[in-house]
Amino acid sequence: MTVLDAPAIRALPFTIDLPAGFTITTGRPGPNFNIWTIRRGQQPLVMVYAGPASQFPIYSGEMVEAGARASVVATEDGRRVALEHLFTRTSAPREVHVWITSVDGADRTLAERIGQSVDVR
Numbered sequence: 472m473t474v475l476d477a478p479a480i481r482a483l484p485f486t487i488d489l490p491a492g493f494t495i496t497t498g499r500p501g502p503n504f505n506i507w508t509i510r511r512g513q514q515p516l517v518m519v520y521a522g523p524a525s526q527f528p529i530y531s532g533e534m535v536e537a538g539a540r541a542s543v544v545a546t547e548d549g550r551r552v553a554l555e556h557l558f559t560r561t562s563a564p565r566e567v568h569v570w571i572t573s574v575d576g577a578d579r580t581l582a583e584r585i586g587q588s589v590d591v592r
Contacts, residue, residue: 473497475507483507484521485558485567488588490581504564509585515572516582519589525568530554539591552583558591567591 475483483566489495489509493516498506504522528534528547532545532554540556555570562574569589 472508484564484570484592485519486588486590486592487519487585490585493585496524514574514578516574517585517589518572518576520568521564521566522561523565525557525565525566527557527568529570545591547579552579553587554583556586556589561589 473496475497480487480489480495483495487495487509490511493509493511496508496510497521498508498518500506501522506521507519509517509519527541528543530543530545532543535542535544540558542556543554544551545554546552552571555568557569558567559565561568567589569586571579571586574582
């Protein structure tokens, strides 16, 4: 696991609003894909895949098309939560898949906000 510095974050195929105290770390890459984790300390809150074919969707919920992405939205405790997003591009990486991890309470709200901030370059 490598923590990305500012130049490495600017080189990612996506932009993100990264709150203070959060880092982006690399995951185990595979053939033509990469996975990153957005975390606070050791706690992962959001995952991002960039490659040819993600496993979207991984969560159950309502599929919503908004702008340049498809999102899975579920109702939790009376409020709608965007659990994951899929951007499809014409160039590599063909898919950028963003999903929140299994966190609760304020961390879930924060993870959703961070996930919503992701956009492709």
